[in-house]
Each structure stands twice: as C-alpha cells, then as structure tokens.
Amino acid sequence: MSEAPKYYPTFISLTGRDCLVIGGGTVAQRKIETLLECQARVRVISPQVVSRVAELAAAGSIELVDRGYAEGDLDGAFLVVSATNDAAVNQQVSLEAARRGQLINMVDDPDHSNFIVPATLNRGDITIAVSTAGTSPALARRIKHDIEESIGAEYADVAKLVGGVRRNLLDRGISISPEKWQAALDLEELTGLVRNGRGQQAAEILLTKLVED
Template sequence: MLDTPFYIACLKLTGRRCVVVGGGSIGLEKVEGLLACDGRVVLIAPQAEPELEALAQEGSIEWLRRPYETGDLEATFIAIAATNDTDVNIGVYNDAERRAMLVNVVDVPPLCNFILPAIVRTGPLAIAISTAGASPALAKRIKAEIAESFGEPYARLAVLLNEVRGWAKGTLPTYQDRKAFFEAIVNGEPDPVELLRAGDETAVRALIADAQRAHEPATA
C-alpha cells in the first residue's frame, strides 16, 4: 500500500446509504464517523455494542440484526467491513468491487479501495492525516499535535470568512480578485487567528469590513 498514490477527496454523504458490517467497537467507531457526516447508516450484525443498539432504538441508524448477505450492498454508496471473520470481510469486498463502489475492510489494506485517514474536526474545519496505512499510531500522534495547533480559532475564522463569500462572489468579478481579497485577510496584519485566540472577534470582523471597503468598486 505504501507504493499506492491515494487520491485525497472529501465525500458528501448526506442522505446516502452507508453500510457498516460488524457490531463491535470498531463498527461503532465507523458508524459514529458516518453519522457525523449525515450518512444514512445501515448496520448489519447479529449482535451489536450497547451504544449501537441505542442508536438503532432512537432511529439514528437502521440495524439489520443478522449476518451479512450477498445483495446487502444494493443502492449503497459506501461499505465498511469491521468483523473478525475473514470470509465475511472478503465477501463484502468482492460484492462491493463487483458494483464498483467504495469499500474498506478495517485493518486489511489489500481489501480496501479507499482508506480512512485520522481526522481532526472542529466546526467546519477538517484536517486529514494519512500514513497510507503504514502506521496508525503515528497518524494518531500527528492528529493530537495538529488538534493542539489548529483548533477553535481557525474554525471560527473559517465561519467568519464564509459569511462574506456571497458578498465576494457578487462584488468581485474574477476568481483572482476573490482570492486576493481572502488572502489579504488570512495573511494580513494583525493576524486574525491571533486576534481570535485572544477572544477579540470584533477586531476580526473589523478587519473583514475594512477589506470589503478596500475592494468595493469605485463610484462615480
């Protein structure tokens, strides 16, 4: 897998059927990750962790309380196999490959056509860390360090900048104009991230307003 160049992408899962096979602790972790991205999660397992049972009882997931069967992946966008049964995992992989769909068998890189990076998620900000499967332990350490360095101030700045995206698109005529506008704020002085770390959101809003005035078209 280390020789495989992975194409990094962010998937929109809202409303899409996502199947998790396996009701253990790893299955729980994968279900929670899919739910966090608004996936329509279907769990397939004869037994499941209490937390998964609770999610099914409250209607957050659909639980098919039985072993996996060929055909369970119909109309499915993504499948994750998290069982300790090699035959079941291979079956899920083969079924998914026949359908040319996304599939990941946990901790078995040859039975994956995508891998799941470690994710640092704060508000709209998501940072992915991948070692191409070489060392999950190293990815975990990097995740902790990144989470400490790039946390709430960066996420809050993303929200504030998103608030003026509509203005920028309606006011600034070209992509290069919009790029220059946002880069002047993000990389300008005073540093908006440092202002947010200090709790001074008002000053950041003032920076953005100043940048808007500077980029307003001249009036006759």
C-alpha cells in the same frame, strides 16, 4: 516490499446516502457514529452488537439487521464498511463490493479496500486529514495530535468569519484574487482577535485589507 498505493484525496458528501456497515462491535460503532455525523443513512448488519449500536437502532438513528452478512446485502449501498473480526466474511464483502464497483473500506485491511479513512481534526467547518496510505495509522494519529495543538478551537470561529466576509464581497459583486486573499489572511492576527472576543473587529480588518487598492 510493494509500493503503497497512491490515493486521491477528496471529501465526499454522504448526506442522505445509503451506507452499509457489516459488524456491530466497538470498531463498527466508531464507523457508524462517524457516518451519522456526516448525515448518512446507515444500515448495520450483525447478529451481535455493542450496547451503543443497540441504542442507536432503538432510537431509529440506524437500521439494524440482526443476522450475519449474506450475498446481495450490498444492494443499494453507496459506501460499505466491513468491520467484523471474521476474515472470511470480510473477504466475501470485499469481493462483492469489487464486483459492484462500490466504495469499500475493510477496517485495518487497506489491501482489500478501495478507500481508507484518514486521521481527522475538526474545527467547525475546517477538517484537516492526515494519511500515511494505510501503512502506519499510529503515525497518522500522532501527526494529527501535533497539528491539534497548534489549531485551536478558535479556528472554527475564524472559518465562519472568513466565510461571512467572502459572502459579503460576493453579494456586492466584488471579486478578490486568490493571491490577495492569501496576503490578507493573517491568521495570527485573526485568531488573536477572535480569541479575545473581537470577532467583528477581525472581520472589518480583513474586509479592509481585501478591498483596499
């Protein structure tokens, strides 16, 4: 058995980027909605679409091309997702994207993709991604589920709080070492205070820890 490819973990800004989805079924719908959440400009090519995709097109949220894929459809796309149930079409899309050097994800086919989509947990500005290099999506989802139980909704507020403290220090020209940040970030204390509606006190405690000698 060949070794799974080594992926370079990264987060890519898709804001205002042209992204193309080939296919209009339920799997394509999930991909489309995720791209829209990332503020991408989404174009969908498919002769048939599920009702939610049709609604997005009617609302002007996406551009819908009512036909099958054709050579040249990848023109201008920063990122491509192929989510059809036609293996021949998927292969054609993969080959065209490879020739063009584009980012391409073939749903459930990591061998013909140059990027894969991890299982993600979102808490406001916090995103935790779990990947098994495409070998076991079910395991990635299970690990994400286990993490989800320990990273509650209050972490979104903690992220805003810590970001606010950081901006305060930067505005005052105060530089804090990474080591001191790590020592000051008592997450159990911060999340407990935030959970009990004492976010301002949490910010003051964190700030004091960071600036004390």
